[in-house]
Amino acid sequence: MSIFSFGFMQRALVAGLLVGLVCAVLSVYIVLRRMAFVGHGIGHASFGGVALGVLAGVNTTFMALVFCTVTAVAIGLVSQRKRVSEDSAIGIFLVAAMALGVLFISLKKTFVDVEGFLFGNILAVSHSDIVFIIVITVIVLGLVSLFFKELFYFSFDEEMAAVSGIPVTFIRFMLLILIALTVVVAIKVVGVILVSALLVIPAVCATQLTLDFKAVMGISILGGLIANFLGLLLSYYLNAPSGATIVLVLFGLFILSYGFRGARERLQSR
Amino acid sequence: MNDSASGIVVDIQDLNYHVGDLVILEHVSLRVAQNSFLGVIGPNGAGKTTLLKIILGLVSHYTGTVRVFGRDPRKMGDMRQKIGYLPQQAGFDRTFPANALEVVLMGRYGVIGLGRRPGAEDRRKAMEALERVGAADIAKRQIGRLSGGQQQRVFIARALVNEPDLLIMDEPTVGIDTQTQAAFTELVLELKQMLELTVIMVSHDTGMVATSVDTLACVNRHLHFHGAPGELTQEELEQLYECPVEALFHGDVPHRVVEKH
Ligand SMILES: Nc1ncnc2c1ncn2[C@@H]1O[C@H](COP(=O)(O)OP(=O)(O)O)[C@@H](O)[C@H]1O
Ligand SMILES: [Mg+2]
Numbered sequence: 001m002s003i004f005s006f007g008f009m010q011r012a013l014v015a016g017l018l019v020g021l022v023c024a025v026l027s028v029y030i031v032l033r034r035m036a037f038v039g040h041g042i043g044h045a046s047f048g049g050v051a052l053g054v055l056a057g058v059n060t061t062f063m064a065l066v067f068c069t070v071t072a073v074a075i076g077l078v079s080q081r082k083r084v085s086e087d088s089a090i091g092i093f094l095v096a097a098m099a100l101g102v103l104f105i106s107l108k109k110t111f112v113d114v115e116g117f118l119f120g121n122i123l124a125v126s127h128s129d130i131v132f133i134i135v136i137t138v139i140v141l142g143l144v145s146l147f148f149k150e151l152f153y154f155s156f157d158e159e160m161a162a163v164s165g166i167p168v169t170f171i172r173f174m175l176l177i178l179i180a181l182t183v184v185v186a187i188k189v190v191g192v193i194l195v196s197a198l199l200v201i202p203a204v205c206a207t208q209l210t211l212d213f214k215a216v217m218g219i220s221i222l223g224g225l226i227a228n229f230l231g232l233l234l235s236y237y238l239n240a241p242s243g244a245t246i247v248l249v250l251f252g253l254f255i256l257s258y259g260f261r262g263a264r265e266r267l268q269s270r
Numbered sequence: 271m272n273d274s275a276s277g278i279v280v281d282i283q284d285l286n287y288h289v290g291d292l293v294i295l296e297h298v299s300l301r302v303a304q305n306s307f308l309g310v311i312g313p314n315g316a317g318k319t320t321l322l323k324i325i326l327g328l329v330s331h332y333t334g335t336v337r338v339f340g341r342d343p344r345k346m347g348d349m350r351q352k353i354g355y356l357p358q359q360a361g362f363d364r365t366f367p368a369n370a371l372e373v374v375l376m377g378r379y380g381v382i383g384l385g386r387r388p389g390a391e392d393r394r395k396a397m398e399a400l401e402r403v404g405a406a407d408i409a410k411r412q413i414g415r416l417s418g419g420q421q422q423r424v425f426i427a428r429a430l431v432n433e434p435d436l437l438i439m440d441e442p443t444v445g446i447d448t449q450t451q452a453a454f455t456e457l458v459l460e461l462k463q464m465l466e467l468t469v470i471m472v473s474h475d476t477g478m479v480a481t482s483v484d485t486l487a488c489v490n491r492h493l494h495f496h497g498a499p500g501e502l503t504q505e506e507l508e509q510l511y512e513c514p515v516e517a518l519f520h521g522d523v524p525h526r527v528v529e530k531h
Contacts, residue, residue: 032366146385153376157362160428163326163355165380211412213367 003236008123015125016228016246018133019189022140022182023198024224028217029175031203032155038075038176039199041090042183043192045071048097050117051104061132061184068180071097076176080169120191120243122232133185140178147171152213189228190243197247198224201254208257223253277304279436279468280325285334287320294320295332298493302470302485304435307462309483309499310472316490318472319358322438325470326355338436351381354429356422358440358472364414370424371409374399377431399427402464403457419450423457430461437461439471443478451475455482 003009030036049067053060071093079086105114116124125133144151153161154171162168179199186195206219231246238245280302287295295317302308310318323329324336327343327350336342341349354377374396375388382388388396400406403423408416413424422442429437439458443451455478462469473479479486480499488495 032363034363149376149379149382149387150384152368152372153379156366156368156373156376157357159328160355160357160376161379162328163350163357164377165350167384207365207367211365211367212369213372216367 003233008125009236011125011127011130012122012232012242013229014130015133015185016122016189016232016242017225018137019182019186020198020202020224020228020246021221022137023186024202024220024222025140025144025217026175026179026182027199027201027203027224028206028220029151029155030179030199031207033175035086036196036200037087037090038072038179039183040196041075041094042068042071042176042180043187043195044094045097046184046187047101047117047192048099048104049101051101051108055104055108061129064184064187065181067097068184069177072176072180073173076173080172116191117187118191118193119241120187120189120194122189122235122242125188129188133188136181136185140182143174143178147174151175190246194243194247197250198227201247201250202227205250205253205257208254208261223250223257227253278302279304279339280470281335281337281340282325283335285321285324285332285336287317287324287329287332293491295324295489296491298334298489300487300493300496302468304468305462305466306484307459307469307482308471308485308487309479310470310487310489311474311476311479312489312494318489319440321489322355322440322470322472325438326353351432352435354426354432354434354437356425356429356437356439356442359444362413366414368413369410370400370405370413370416370420370427371396373413373424374427374431377428381432395431396427399431400424402430402461403427418446419454422446422454426457426461430465433465434467436468436470439469441472441474443473443475451478458482 004013026039030039046064046068049064050060052058052067053063056063074093075086075089078084078089084092113121150161150166150171153164153166154168154175158168158172161171182199183195186198190198202220202223203216205223206216209219210216227250228246231249232242234240234249235242235245278301280300282298282300285295285298285300286293298321310321312318320329324332325338325343327338327346330344338346339349339352346353371393375392377399378388378392378395382392397406397409400409400423403426405420405423405427408420408424411420413421416424426439426442429439437458442458443454446454458469458471459482461467471479471483483499485497486495486499487493
């Protein structure tokens with residue numbers, strides 16, 4: 001395909017597929033644990049980090065990483081005490097980090113590519129971004145396969161997992177930090193606003209189609225890859241924003257899988 | 271002194287537990303002998319589940335001494351596998367993608383260790399546990415699609431998969447029809463006999479408690495009664511539930527606890 005002869009398109013494709021992959025893997029745990037709001041909250045927190053990076057003249061990705069990780073740990077700590085629910089904790093950190101971001105940007109009286117953070121710009125992915133994405137992908141996939149069974153049990157029933165000797169506190173924080181790392185790279189592709197779509201929709205599609213855990217994982221990954229690939233192509237030919245196109249393709253996949261399930265259930269009940 | 275040698279599986283001395291100002295358990299002392307069947311009854315919010323969680327090492331900030339197999343339950347290590355636990359109506363997601371066999375295998379995860387997958391031996395043990403509770407035929411069915419009674423059997427199988435010495439159950443028959451409850455009682459007694467278990471069971475089903483257990487503990491923040499079921503008088507029971515109660519343990523047919531309107 002000729003469009004992929006452009007260096008920037010090659011990088012966009014690699015970035016899109018890797019981000020689609022890691023997001024799809026984590027989406028399974030996010031959906032089964034009913035923590036869809038987490039990706040949303042951590043994503044918005046990154047805005048504060050990026051803005052601080054701009055203000056202080058520090059690498060923005062690095063600052064986003066710091067902000068997201070701190071937010072993830074804070075969400076874990078606050079909700080662990082059970083005095084504040086996980087939802088509320090996320091809601092609070094989300095707005096605080098966004099507000100900080102707005103404040104930092106207003107202090108820096110120069111042009112800041114706010115739109116890039118908000119909606120992503122996959123065509124602007126650089127070589128160092130690709131290296132960063134690969135590193136994060138290896139970390140996420142490595143830890144998820146190492147703790148595959150622990151994450152499975154943890155998602156099913158956290159308290160019983162603890163009774164059976166699973167280190168649930170470690171698993172909980174590990175999952176939050178992996179989400180934080182993933183959010184930072186996914187922002188390059190779809191932006192802060194849309195990042196939670198990649199962290200939720202693939203697994204929702206998969207759970208419509210199967211009740212087998214490994215199949216859920218497989219279908220979710222497939223959905224994430226297809227959406228990022230198709231979305232990227234479509235956005236190129238339609239000259240549409242890439243992040244929004246990818247998310248709309250994902251949404252289309254959701255409608256399809258939802259309809260498929262409905263049709264199958266109607267056939268079965270006949 | 272080694273408690274497990276002396277035949278005492280659970281030894282609780284002057285246990286107190288409170289969260290903030292709320293006193294949940296106060297001056298509770300209790301011993302559970304090896305191979306005995308202890309029934310725990312008491313009204314809602316009496317602290318029954320909390321008591322079980324303390325025995326399991328899930329609750330830490332209490333005062334007093336608790337020993338399970340002679341060990342502090344908060345520092346059981348591998349001894350944890352000697353306890354099987356059936357939680358109060360598992361609050362899991364009905365659409366969760368796991369089948370019965372996978373749920374039973376979860377019980378093995380702590381034994382298998384980090385970074386390793388369940389192998390043939392684990393699968394064999396899980397199937398064996400399912401067979402023991404008469405649920406081998408539903409091994410491949412999705413957990414959320416099973417009936418309440420079937421799910422309960424699967425969770426018992428998970429509790430038994432590591433061949434524990436102590437089985438702890440929290441209101442296992444809530445939400446299950448009377449007939450299934452009777453079958454469940456049979457199963458528990460059979461398993462206790464066959465596997466030489468010590469059993470602690472919290473129950474609302476006072477009928478089952480009256481006919482099956484060796485000792486009874488009535489908890490309502492304090493331990494109100496501890497002894498053989500037959501020794502409990504109606505007055506004591508009414509005092510415990512703070513409401514009129516039908517005679518339970520006298521006469522032929524055990525009755526339920528009912529409130530007078
Ligand atoms: N972590 C906790 N924080 C605050 N209150 C608690 C906590 N755990 C239990 N409780 C309270 O302790 C009391 C006993 O609860 P529980 O042991 O579940 O009772 P039961 O199982 O007998 O119905 C209840 O009033 C409950 O609200
Ligand atoms: Mg309870």
